[in-house]
Amino acid sequence: MSTVFPTLSEIERKWHVIDANDVVLGKVAAKAARLLMGKHKAIWTPFLDTGDHVIILNAAKVKLTGNKDDQKIYRSYTGFPGGLVETGARKVRATRPARMIEEAIEGMLPKTKLGKQMYRKLKVYADDKHPHAAQQPTAMTVA
DSSP states (O other), X not given: OOOOOOOTTTOOOOEEEEEOTTOBHHHHHHHHHHHHHTTTSTTOOTTSOOOOEEEXXXXXXXXXXXXXXXXXXXXXXXXXXXXXXXXXXXXXXXXXXXXXXXXXXXXXXXXXXXXXXXXXXXXXXXXXXXXXXXXXXXXXXXX
């Protein structure tokens, strides 16, 4: 008996909303990465994108454990010599709070073209409003 793989027409993409208010960053990221990859579905296949769309709200209110607000550093590189830019977590939360969640989730996805395709289905918003009401997303809770 041969293995049956899902075709593009068989893959149903649903929309999920996760509220990150007072939830630990890693738990939100792990739940979202699992939904984006499609590992919660019976048709999951490692080399196909069977995942769903994920909307994350209240990114500015996500919780960091321990002293990470003071000690965690986000790094980016401009491409020029000596162009390493280091920013603390407290400043990132004040300026671009969605970046914290985006980087955590991106690190949990595959580092391939397939992972980039999965990452495009992620929408992160700093407050509790989003423009995706027409897709009728279902609310997900993070334990």
